[in-house]
Amino acid sequence: MKNILNLNIWREIKDSKGRFFSIMGLIALAVFVFVGLKATSPDMRNAVRKDYVQQNLADAKINTPGTQGFTKHEQDVIKQQKYVDRTEYGYQADAKIHGKQMAMQVISKPDQLSKMEVKSGHLPKHANEIALGEQLKGQYKIGDTITLTDNHDKQLSTLQGKTFKVTGFVRSAQYMKKQNMGSTVMADGKINAFGVLPDQAFTGQPNVVQVSYKNVSGPAYSDKYENQARQDTDKLQKKLNTLSADRRADMQKNIDQQLSLAQAKQQEAQQAVQAAQGTPMVAQAQAALTEVDAKMNEAKQAKANVQQLKYTAQTRQGFSGGYSEFGSDADRVAELSNTFPIFFFAVALMVSFVTMQRMADVKRTEVGTLRALGYTHIQAMREFIVYSILVATAGTIVGTLVGLTVLPDRIFQAFGSTFYTNGVSYGITWWPIIVSYGLALLSTVFPAVYTTYADMREQAATQMLPKPPANGKRILLERWTWLWSKLSFFNKVPLRNLFSxxxxxxxxxxxxxxxxxxxxxxxxxxxxxxxxxxxxYNQLVHYDVTGVYNPDASSTDRQAYQKSVDEDRNVKGETKVHMDNAQVNVKGLQDKQAVQVLVPQDTKQFKSYLTLRDYKTKKALHLNNDEAVVTEKLAKIKGLKVGDTIRLDDATGQGHRVKIGAIAEMYAGHTIVMNKAYYHKVYDSKPTANATLIRLNDSSTKAMRDMSVKLNKEKAAVTTIQSxxxxxxxxxxxxxxxxxxxxxxxxxxxxxxxxxxxxxxxxxxxxxxxxxxxxxxxxxxxxxxxxxxxxxxxxxxxxxxxxxxxxxxxxxxxxxxxxxxxxxxxxxxxxxxxxxxxxxxxxxxxxxxxxxxxxxxxxxxxxxxx
Structure with missing residues (x-):
């Protein structure tokens, strides 16, 4: 008896291959999308998490400008913070690769934190050796030499030498991106490579600190880890603000003393020049005065530079080029997996449900016959149960196997093409598979069993007969006799069937x-x-290069910088702005959002460089003295509307409240624009122009790069940004x-x-x-x-x-x-x-x-x- 039922099941599958495989295909597609997308996001994260663990990537990094390093007192204070586990001091400097308009960042060989993965060769051991990041693997080979210089092809003051022998190629979680890992004043303003040198290759004092925390737990990108790391870093930044303020005060005091001595010598030199007038000693006196004046200017410049001494602490989201971007890519896939598969499952399960219900209706007579032959209800329904389970199981298995392998690999290749990683890390996330299988069974077993069980309430003899057709009903169109009478037979029948x-x-x-x-x-x-x-870039942003310079540089250097812009024949126009970098906390997002604050020096001229128009009405927006203009995406993710206020944090964590007067259309980046009066009101300081927005006649990629290289050679340059x-x-x-x-x-x-x-x-x-x-x-x-x-x-x-x-x-x-x-x-x-x-x-x-x-x-x- 059992063999007969099994034979009947296989015969049914053989005779209805189209139905079986169509249902299996629908289920497999839905499972493929759902399980595949659900697996892709954790697979992506796990791939790089292994690198972070193996390299012991630091939880935070402290940077200080220049090479003056940290005092013993400062090192002790940082280490004594109760949440700090380990600190490791090192060197970092930017350089230009000689013979190429390409900038790279060189760092000292790490000991315990943020270690390197050696892909070939070995790490440097001597001061004239270097290991290169994989970004340069196609351009150099082991044994080659590489020359690192400043923008004028001279030896860098931060390095002991210029030429280094390549000992190997390494991979670092600090430099995951294949290009554009940060901004610099070297070459064209973009860091596109990195290298590792031993400590003895650097001059000065260590200027970076790798930090690990005691109280962090959970894997990278988890809310538990990221939130705790950010809290610790915010606390550390507050302590650093105090340390840097004290350091600036001490340095300011010393410089003031030097200025007092220089002023006294200047007065003596001036008197000596008056006294030597008309004598052979006048030239010597004048030379002495010139020397004193130069030292005086150096002291004044040093006093201005003191204000730039600020220690900044960053989490991995900030100091690791690619960490945040890769996490955001994985988050986007996760968001897609929470929404997109729903539509696949809705369509697939709906069709599967109807198909299996139809099968039960067709097999009504066969079930009645089995009952009449003495089979139990369960035995009579066995064909539907086994058939449904088989098609659901087959669809789930096929969809799962393809989803767990093909989809994560395909998406990882797409997103991972811009990062250096060790490839996708396949894993099995069981709950999507279980949910998928449950839904598949629900859409196949339930309709077949329910329909068959409903028919079994009849007598077996009645069930052996075909189900009587439903009573015919007139459709609504038939009541419109004028129209209905004009329709042909071939038009009436489809209409009746459609609505019946x-x-x-x-x-x-x-x-x-x-x-x-x-x-x-x-x-x-x-x-x-x-x-x-x-x-x-066709309708809103009309400038090609942003030249950022130091407003505290000497007037001679600033004039030289401006001259390089004015005399360039490819420059179509330029306007001055004050530019600040700020950060905004957004609820639900792990990392802070970077915001560019722009303050035009000439608001009328500024309109030719950046179009500010309402994101809804497209009408032109104007800057006033009491509000700022915020771009659309920033307002959207913060849930802001006109009249609300937003807090902007600077690099040291100090906050400033800005009132929103309008929301502007913008598709890339977060920008806040305000006039000089409102900036003074918000920041309690006058905005000094520190950037030039430049429009070029030839706005090709090469022309923008050439302009950036030219500007970065000036002493007043900070960096350049190319559109x-x-x-x-x-x-x-x-x-x-x-x-x-x-x-x-x-x-x-x-x-x-x-x-x-x-x-x-x-x-x-x-x-x-x-x-x-x-x-x-x-x-x-x-x-x-x-x-x-x-x-x-x-x-x-x-x-x-x-x-x-x-x-x-x-x-x-x-x-x-x-x-x-x-x-x-x-x-x-x-x-x-x-x-x-x-x-x-x-x-x-x-x-x-x-x-x-x-x-x-x-x-x-x-x-x-x-």
């Missing part, structure tokens, strides 16, 4: 609507991403997201085809006797096909129209969760998007039509009518 079988109708409409909505979303995300750069570099950074992120979008589009296309095939197959199977009757009556094959496919076409069309609305909503929602925290999405659902998505659905529908035509033409008419 409402469940099948809505399943088809919703299935198609869900599929096209996913296609529209995928293409829409791609289009939105591709619009960001043109919108930002082209920012565009490249944005495009890098967008290209990574586009790779994910491609996966979404392919999965959505497969889902659309499978849904159309499954639902159309159900429709044909349900109507096989009806179609056979038409063929027996002499209808041509084309007429029989049109008879059934008019309904499919009508339902597909209705699903497409409804899918447009779904697509707009889903696209808008997903764009709000997948974009980086400092990037605003652009409108992306275009007419071309709708057209392509519609054509794909129509194409799939035509393929299904062809497959169904073959099935209908092979039907045994007499056998179907028995």
């Amino acid at each position: 079988y409402k469940i099948r109708m809505w399943m088809t409409i919703l299935g198609v609507a869900g599929s096209i909505a996913l296609l529209i979303t995928g293409f829409g995300i791609r289009d939105s991403l591709n619009k960001i750069v043109p919108l930002q 082209g570099s920012i565009r490249n950074d944005i495009n890098t992120v967008l290209n990574s997201l586009n790779q994910v979008v491609l996966v979404i589009i392919v999965a959505a296309a497969l889902l659309a085809f499978t849904v159309l095939y499954t639902l159309t197959n159900i429709n044909v199977s349900e109507r096989i006797k009806e179609l056979s009757t038409l063929k027996v009556l002499g209808f041509y094959p084309k007429e029989v096909l049109e008879y059934i496919y008019r309904e499919t076409a009508a339902l597909t069309l209705a699903g497409i129209v409804l899918g447009y609305a779904f697509g707009y909503a889903v696209h808008a929602y997903l764009m709000s969760v997948v974009m980086p925290e400092n990037t605003m999405s652009a409108p992306g659902v275009t007419v071309l998007n709708l057209a392509v998505s519609t054509l794909m659905i129509v194409f799939f529908a035509l393929i299904v039509l062809w497959l169904m035509a073959r099935k209908i033409n092979r039907v045994d008419m007499l056998g179907a009518l028995k």
Whole structure:
């Protein structure tokens, strides 16, 4: 008896391969997307977490300007903080690679914290040796020499030598990015490589401190770890503020004493020059005065530089180039996994539910026969239970295997292409698999068992008979006799079927609507991403290079800097601004958001360099004396509106409250713009111009780079920022997201085809006797096909129209969760998007039509009518 039932189950699978594999495919697709995306985010994090643990990446890093280092007292105070576990002092300096307009950062060889992973060769042992980061692996090989200089090809004051022998190549979690790891005054203003030198290769005192904390726990990127590390670093910064203030006061006192002595000598020298007038000694006296004046100016410059002595502490989010970006990429995948798979599961499970319910209806007579032969209810339902479990299990296994391997690897390659990592770390996250399997069983076992059990309430003899057809009902259109009488037979029948079988109708409409909505979303995300750069740099940002300089530099150096701008023939125009870097805490985000504060010196001129327009009305915005203009994404993530205030923290953690007067359209970066009067009110100091926004006649990437290199050679230069570099950074992120979008589009296309095939197959199977009757009556094959496919076409069309609305909503929602925290999405659902998505659905529908035509033409008419 058991063998007979098992044979019946396998026969049913063999005879309904299309239904079995279509349901399995739907479940596999949904599981693939859900399990795959859920696994990808932790796999990405675990891949780099291993590197952080192996290298013992520091929890924080302290930087101090210059090479004066830390006093013994300061070192003791830092170490004595109760939350500090270990401190390790080292060196850090920026340099230009001789013969290349390329900047790199060199650091001393670490001992315990933030160690290096040696990929080939070995770490340097002597002062003339260096290990290079992998960024330079294609340009140098072990045994080569590399020359490091300042911008004028002279030896750096921070290094003992210029030329170093390459001993190996290393990887560091401090420098995960393949390029643009920070700003510098060297070369074109971007740090694109790093190297490791022994301590004896540096001059001066150690100027960086790697710090580990006692009270941190949890893995990197977890809220528990990141929040505690940030709290400790904030406390450490407050202590550093006190230390640097005391150090500045001591240095100021010494400089004041030197100035007093210099002033006294200056007066003596001036008197000596008066006394020597008309004598041979006048030249010697004048030379002495010039020497004293030079020392006086040096002392004054040193006094101005003292104010720049500020110790800054940063968590990994700040000092490790790539740490924050990689974590944000993993977060975006996690957000996508919380939303996108829902739509896949909704469509897939809905169709699976209807298909299995239909199977139970078709097998009604067989179940009644088994009951009549003496089989128990459970035995009679065994075919449905086993069949449902098999299809759910097979779909879950296939979807899980592909999802756990293909999707994490594909997405990791997309996002990881801009980082140096050791590859994806595969892992199994069990709860998504269990949830997926449970939903799969619910969508297959439940409808089959429920429908069969409901039929079993009848007598076995009654159940052996086909279910009587439902009483015919007039549809609403039939009551409109004028219209109904004019319709042909082939038009009336589809209309009756459409509205008589409402469940099948809505399943088809919703299935198609869900599929096209996913296609529209995928293409829409791609289009939105591709619009960001043109919108930002064609309509809003009109300058090409930002030259940042030291306003406290000597007047001679500042004049030389300005002269290099004025005399450059490629400069189309320039305007002065005061630029500050600030940070903003955002609830729910682990790292602080970087904000650029701009204060134009000439507000009228400034409008030609940055367009400030309302993010809703697109009307021009104006700066007033009581409020600032905030860009849209910053206002959005902070939940701010006009009239609210926002706190800005400077590098030392000091906060300033800014009132929002308007919200401006901006697609990349966080910016706050205010006039000089309001800046003075907020910061209690007058804004001094420290940056020049420059427009170029030739705004090519090469021209921007050449301008940056030229400006950075000036003594007053701090760094330069190229718009082209920012565009490249944005495009890098967008290209990574586009790779994910491609996966979404392919999965959505497969889902659309499978849904159309499954639902159309159900429709044909349900109507096989009806179609056979038409063929027996002499209808041509084309007429029989049109008879059934008019309904499919009508339902597909209705699903497409409804899918447009779904697509707009889903696209808008997903764009709000997948974009980086400092990037605003652009409108992306275009007419071309709708057209392509519609054509794909129509194409799939035509393929299904062809497959169904073959099935209908092979039907045994007499056998179907028995």
